[in-house]
Amino acid sequence: MKRLHRLTAILVKLQSKKVVQASDLADKFDVSIRTIYRDMLALSDAGVPIGAEAGTGYFLVDGYSLPPIMFTEKEANALITASKIIHNNNDKSLISDYDEAIEKVKAILNSTQKEKLELLEQRIVSPPFQKPPTSSHLSVIQKAITDLRVLEIEYTAASQQYTKRTIEPLGVYFTSTIWVLIAYCRLRKDYREFRTDRIINLIETSELFPPKLFTLEEYFKKYIEN
Known part of the structure; x- marks a missing residue:
């Protein structure tokens, strides 16, 4: 993975979790912990307010938010595929929440990505098995x-x-x-x-x-x- 892509992925991790361990990042990206230290320093030098606590990990300082990060085509495809599985789920509240999340994903895609996503939605189906009793809780x-x-x-x-x-x-x-x-x-x-x-x-x-x-x-x- 190129360093720029890794730095972007680290930012996503920092946004998605309260605290991120350097060792977990090193394992995820298959690099040394020393490389992760250098990446964190590079992000800090670029103006990202990253906090660090010995024995705990790295975190984004409260009150700081990053602009939305665009989904790749493969990531958007994975979410659409998952939605087909979710719709065979027996809980109506989960289906509704997931559909709303997918709409927000679609809202930040460009026109070409949206067209491809619509085509994929038409070409993926989860076989209609016998439905179990539903819930909504x-x-x-x-x-x-x-x-x-x-x-x-x-x-x-x-x-x-x-x-x-x-x-x-x-x-x-x-x-x-x-x-x-x-x-x-x-x-x-x-x-x-x-x-x-x-x-x-x-x-x-x-x-x-x-x-x-x-x-x-x-x-x-x-x-x-x-």
Whole structure:
């Protein structure tokens, strides 16, 4: 990769993450950490306000923003391809959010790129498999996970039993047909899984829960593999 392309890619990384490790950048671009140090110095000399903290990494100073970076044709094609897969997803909120994001991507493309993208949209199809039951709660659940916000749900279990739960949402996973929410259930006082298509109603409360020592890796190892 040419240095100019690498510097641009580093800027994208700095915009997309709160903190970026030099070692991660070195691995991504297959260069030495010393080269990354030189790249960061070059960006700083060019006027990009990059902060650095020993043992933490690099970050863009708060309040600074960079102009939009144009998508390459291959990157735009990848997003369109992904959209075809997303549209076979069972969660309506995810489809809606993704469609809005794609519209913003199209807005910054030039005329030639837009024409090529429209052609590609017509030439890619995801076979219409039998649709699973739909849900529309994923967007709210995702935000609740990052906000540490308590949710109240009305839920129908596989046994058709109706129940109300107060939960602390921690993660989600996709089974290729349905989304599953992992949460700490205050009723059961333990982790529980809830299929999003079986959530009848969902309420965002004003209550926040304290951060938990939770990772999906440890969860699957303890609750799924055993």
